[in-house]
Amino acid sequence: MSMILTIASREFRTLFLSPMAWTILAILQFILAFLFLTQVEAFTELQPKLATIEGAPGLTDIIVPPLFGNAGIILLLVTPLLTMRLICEERRNKTLALLLSAPVSNIDIILGKYLGILGLMLLIIGLITLMPLSLLSGAELDLGKLFANILGLLLLVTAFAAIGLFMSCIAGHPTVAAMGTFGALLLLWILDWSVGMNDHRSELFEYLSILRHFQNIQSGLISTVDVSYFVLFTAAFIALSIRRLDNDRLQK
């Protein structure tokens, strides 16, 4: 366990030694703050009309789900860039030998790397959450719904990072890993679109679609089906990554 934390903390700190993490945090925060302010603006305009409607959506409904939904899309673009170097670059720089000859198992290596990158993701989610929380100073929020959105985004990025880690394990070059992750994530995201065509409804595609599960949780409906989808997804790709690293020793 301490080995996992050693690897994770190095991974996390190394991210901040290059401009990469800082740039991504800054750009992400800027774009999302812009979107957040647009939503707040929209709400203040709509407020008089909403007051007359029975059971109208509240402040939380108008601001939080779009914010977290957009954050999900932006993270879909950003995660491949963050995860592409995890294993791939160690292999290219031949530093993997250091980990492989140290008394750590492949499970430690993969989990350490994964937790390291997840640390940055948590930081991003934390910064995003601060925005709606700032409204608490002058308004009331539906904290349950906010929590559901945080949980949804958290599950989403754990899945994103797991698939990114796996791609980094199999790719020979970071760019290829990034392309692979981006392609896989985008496919899973848009898989749901075919569901719109009523005659060709596929329950399998509907289940596989990452967007559908995310939206279910976002709406405040935290069901075992959706949560276990993300947990299974993440666990599967972490297990595959460990397998892939084991294979490195067997054949080259």
Place this chain on the structure above:
Amino acid sequence: MTTLIEADHLTRYYGTHCAVNNVSFTLAKGEVLGFLGSNGAGKTTTMQMLCGNLAPSAGQITINGYDLLDQPKAAKLSLGYLPDTPPLYKELTVQEFLLYCAGLHGIAKNSVNAAIERAQERCGLTDVADRLIANLSKGFQQRVGIAQAILHNPEVIVLDEPTVGLDPIQIREIRDLIRELGQDHGVILSTHILTEVQESCTHVQIIDQGRLILNETIAGLNRQMDTGTLQVATRLAPDIDSLLTIPGVSSIESITANRIIIHHSVTANPAEQIAALIIASGSGLLELTPVKRSMEDIFISLTKEHRDL
């Protein structure tokens, strides 16, 4: 003598190409084993297998009593490895990097600083401890690699071409370090520089095309280098007939009138009697040199012999 490494019938295939073929050897505490071979002979593959970076296709490796396959963590605890490219995170400083390595090897918190200080001192890194590894010269990077391998004071130290890219002074320092490490550890080093083996090793192995073709102590190798030939130069022409009567001398060749080559049996060295006889006869001894085969000769003749088979 405690056996630190036992490699038993190691074989490794890359596809259909056999890189290492049925190699067995042992390493005991206090030994420095030199692994010699030309490029692509299988040195690095063997080292990678010893350090758990590569699984052997067949065979077994035991390190400090632990099987590398069954108890990898326990086995790797007593292992320090410098691969052919030093595994360095260039964005860290030397101090940070060694701190990370200490964490990986599970060095107890209270002894980490002492261990790092000692490794830096031994490898001459104290002055550059706070510099980024990326900004260091290749020689210093190589030293950081060695520091990383000896940091946790492992029983077995495996160094893959440790002196590549170093200047002559650094090479000498590293050789001294290796000899020093050899006193209370087991060290394996691979190289294709023959004098390096002569200078810093106690044992030597030559590997060629994946097969072990020589496994000798340095003393044994020195015996092999002894060809039983003496070159003698004198001021006046020596009396060849009387020289032939000295026990052990088998034949004498004259190159010039004043320079002869004496062949003798390898077991008895008649150099002393020859010198005494020449001086007594008053022909004036100018030079008496044993003719030795160089490491290169042995290496080339052994590999050639092996390939002809």
